[in-house]
Amino acid sequence: MLIYGHRGARGEAPENTLPSFRKAMEAGVTRVELDLHLSSDHQLMVIHDPTLKRTTGIKGKVAAHTAAELIRLDARHGLAEWPTPCPIPTLEQLFRSCPEFEHYQLEVKSGSTVQSRRVIEAITALVGDYALQDKVVITSSSRTLLKYAQQIDCALPTGLVEEYGFLDPVKSALRYGCRFLALNWKLCNPARIKQAQRRGLHVSVWTVNDPQLMLKLEEMGVDSLITDVPQLAMRVLKGQSPSRLTE
Incomplete structure (x- = not known):
């Protein structure tokens, strides 16, 4: 089972910052x-x-500021004990700073068709600049974005992020031509996972921080899990007894 660091290593460093992504890398999560x-x-x-x-x-809103203004802000407010400032990075800074990463799930928080077009164009261009076409999936809970990506035959694979499961997540993902299904762990059961995999979907499960749950999902056969604590996940999935993880 593959491991993805959630926002880098959200439980160990300020989320979505370069130090957070480096923490994931230090744990061996790529x-x-x-x-x-x-x-x-x-x-x-x-x-x-x-x-x-x-x-x-x-x-204030992210969209109200230029990139130059945003990268001057310190994004460690949620983890105040972190010793050094943590600027909001651009995606290009992440690509440039962490070339060792093998794969990225890029979750887009977009709603409108106009925003979907802009963000998909920006991602596609940047991924092309860094030759990462085989290392990226664009994920979203926005049906508008996924529908737009399908309509333009987006060059990059897409994935549905599903939290509530009011509609069948597998059918929804297939309807929009997705190759990934990012499920809230509460929506997981063996039958759903097998159904998704039979239809060619990679099943990624979030956010998984409990050792016993990690092992349970591994037993169910999920393809990957997304965790705030990459170091813990690596220890659990290497076979160390969960009862010893706090020793």
Whole structure:
């Protein structure tokens, strides 16, 4: 089972910052999941929320600021004990700083068709610049974005992020031509996982931080899990007894 660091290593460093991604790498995790918003000058910024308050302490929207303004902000507000400033990175900075990563799940927090077009164009161009076509999947819970990607025959694979499961997640992912299905762990059961895999979907499960749950999902046969604690996940999946993990 593959391991993806959630926002880098969210449980160990300020989320979606270069130190967080380096923490994942130090743990031996070479796959990461991260979130993207566009700046006012249409640069891809690595940040989860559409607003800045939670991670920087500053009021305002990401889309109201240029990339140059955003990278000057300190995004360690949610982990105040972190010793050094952590700027909001651009996706290009991440690609440039961490060439060792083998795969990226790029979750797009976009709704409108116009925003979908802009962000997909920006991702496609940047991925092409860094020759990462085989190392990226664009994921989203936005049906608008996934539908648009399908309509333009997007060159990059896509994935449905499903949290609630009001509709059949497997059917929804296939409807939009997805190759990944990123499921909330609460939606997982062996039958659903096997159904998805039989239809050619890679099943990635989030957010998994409990050792026993990691092992349970591994037994179910999920393809990958997304975790805040890459170091813990690596220890668990290398076979160390969960009862010894806090020793």
